[in-house]
Amino acid sequence: MRSTAHRSLIAGTIFALATTLPAGVAHAAIDPSPDFQQAPLPDQFTILKVGSRGIxxxxxxxxxxxxxxxxxxxxxxxDSALRMTVWAFQKANGLRPVDRIDLPTWQALLRPRRIRPLVGYGGPERTEIDLRRRLLTVWKGGKPVLVTHISTGARRSYCEKGHCGFADTPVGDYWVGARVPGWSTGILGSMFYSVYFNGGIAVHGSTLVPRFPASHGCVRVPLHNAVPIYRLLQPGDPVYVRRPEVRAERRPEARPERRRRIPRARPPEAPRDSPGHSSPSHSSGSSAGRKNHR
Known part of the structure; x- marks a missing residue:
């Protein structure tokens, strides 16, 4: 009963946030507020997946x-567009991309992580491509306005239709060049609303944007994001491609244990032959010696 109530509270708060936030709010850490209108709570927490329907x-x-x-x-x-959008949101919030909206994803929707820039000198108008998490972020006015899942170079050699090369999306600083609207077909396949930024490498829409690197070097984006990106990226805008290292979880260093000083044991006193000292006295000395070793 307690678990069901907790799930209902999370889902209900998300609904309230969704129905009251103004459109165009950039991705940021948003705290729930009592000012939000309370939406009807579902009977229980619902795991949403591809094919699910409803409010x-x-x-x-x-x-x-x-x-x-x-x-x-x-x-x-x-639908498939929401599927890939959920992947992007999950990755941006440190979650494994899965084909469902589960409890960790609901919690992240309630309190999302703040999107942080890959480069500190990028400027207010730029595009950043994260090769490790496979995320593309468009920044306008210093704020992230579009974040999408992508698939980049597979980092392997290939030979297709008489054209051979190495599939890679190189790290570096680039600028938007030519822009080609609609569908265009090249030697290696078709592209939708292409935006070139590094020679023949472009950001473009594709019908195949898997959760792993699969392209010949271009940056594939879901079809529904191709036109918005095409409109946002203008000639001369900077494009930064990075492969950030995995940040290891910082743990407090263990302090070395202080070495305890063990007192040296005194050797048992030798039995004295003088009058008044008998063997029991020597036995007592041995016992004292053993005590010092503990």
Whole structure:
């Protein structure tokens, strides 16, 4: 009973946040406030997954949109666009990307992590590509306005249709160059609303954006994010590609134990032959010696 009530409270608070936040709010740590209108609470916490339908799905989409994670249309169906948007949100919040909205994801929706820049000198208008987490973030006015899941270079050699090379998305500082609207077809496949930033490497929409690096070097984004990114990225805008190291959890260093000083044992006194000292006295001395060793 207590677990069900706790789940209902979390889900209900998310619904309240989703229905009261203004559109366009950048991704930031948002604390729940009693000023939010209370939405109807579900009977129990619901795990949402691809194919789920209902008001919960609709409110999750609104919440993600307001946090800068564009889920496509605000329908009542958990579709493929929401699936990849949830991946992006989970990765940005330190969660493993899964095909469902479970309790950790509900909790992250309630208290999301703040998006932090990959570079400190990037400027207010820029795009950052995180190769490790496979996330692309567009910054405008110093705020993250669009965060999306991506698939980048597979980092392997390939030979396709007589064209050979090494599939990689190089780390570096670049600038937006040519922009090609609509579908375009090259030697290695089709691209949707391409934005070139490093020679023949572009950010473009694709029908295949898996959870692992799979491209020939380009940055694939879900189709529903291709047009918004195309409109946001203008010629000359900086693009920063990084592969951040995994931050190890910092644990307090263990203090070395102080070495205890063990008193040296005194050797038992030799028996005295003088009158008044008998063997019991020598036995007592041995006992004292053993005591000092403890």
């Amino acid at each position: 919960e799905v609709h409110n999750v989409k609104k919440r993600l949109r307001d946090l800068g994670f564009t889920p496509g249309n605000l329908s009542f169906t958990y």
